[in-house]
Amino acid sequence: MAAMLGAGGLAIGTPANQAFAESKINNLQKEQEKLQQERSGVETDINKAGSEIEQLQKEQKDVQAEIKRLDLAISDAQTKITEKNEQITKTKEEIVKLQEEIKVLKERIEKRNELLKDRARSFQETGGAVSYIDVLMGAQSFSDFIDRVGAVATIMEADQSILEEHQADKELLEEKQNAVEEELASLEKMLADLKQLQKELNSQKGEKDKLMASLEKKEEQKHAEITDLEEQKEILAAQTAAVQKAIKLEKQRQAEAARKAAQAAAAAAAAKKNNSGSSSSSSGGGQQVSAPPVSGGAFTRPSAGRLSSGFGPRWGTFHYGIDLAAKGSVPVVAAADGVVIRSYYSSSYGNAIFVAHSIDGVVYTTVYAHLSSRSVGSGAVVSKGQQLGYMGNTGQSYGQHLHFELHRGEWNASKSNAINPVGIVPL
8 A cells, every 4th residue: 555655665764865755746636626626616516506407497487387378379360360261251151142132132223224215214214204293283072182282292102212212222232342341351350460469479479489498508508517616526526536535545554654654564575475376367268468568657558459549639529549449358557556546337437447557746636547457446446457357349439448537646537637658657
């Protein structure tokens, strides 16, 4: 465990080395404070996103109520349109009946016109000489006079009746025509207004539907954001725990400075054991790939395989690591001594292991992603070259490879601490 914190156990008794050891603890404690601040910031972001989701849900509720109102208004408009169409149909049927009545009235008017024309022609032919007075004066007796008076009265009454009926029929005809035309025009206008209202309501509902879809999409994005933040929060919490463990181990190492020779021997024995373990992994009948030999320096190569993708821009985004690809059963090992921050399955990383390292007082974080399996758990203390699992194709991966990241400092979602492993890690 002490070996993962560096080779500071040698000659630790000197003041210079004691100061360096204290500096390492101070750096770790500062890193721990920084992680706690980041966790607090992530917690704030989660709460903010939660509040935004509540606001979005409130807006959705308001929009849903407006959509319901518009649906009811559209339904009401459609009902009225149906009613107006029925009324128009009935009015048109009445118009057809009225047209028949108008036809009869026109015939009656035409007949009266003919009768009146005949009477007019009769007056013209006699030159107006024969008048009702002449008819009365030509009576032969009083009885004949009475008869003639009755006949003249009847004729005059008939003429007056014809004129009155003629005028009444004409007025009735005009009245019925005007009434049905006005009613039809009124109904057609109301129908046009209702159709325009329905069109406007449908347009408004279409806009509200778009707004609702937009709000639902924003809520979905916020839920995804919270999921990412929760994952980031868990990783930061695990990193904090790893740094705490590293501080504890560093303090234990310093407290056991008197046993540095035994610790150095134990570290040498562990390194020898790791080297012998790597040799044994080559026996697998052709498909088993040997783990890379543990190199000197702070870091060693994390797996065998060719460098299939480097650190930098890729496919329109930025690739914050390197990819090592190989076929077969390929062991993946710790690039340096450290504490496992988190060993878990991620939807993007697949099977992934995060390891914190303290090297010369500087905290580093390594990430091993897309593993087919994991052989260490969260909180485990690992040695440089110790097997962590096997190369795989899990998560968002295309073909078997190891995605390896190196961060100078803690891992974060923006990967602002990521550095290019090439030139630092032997490849």
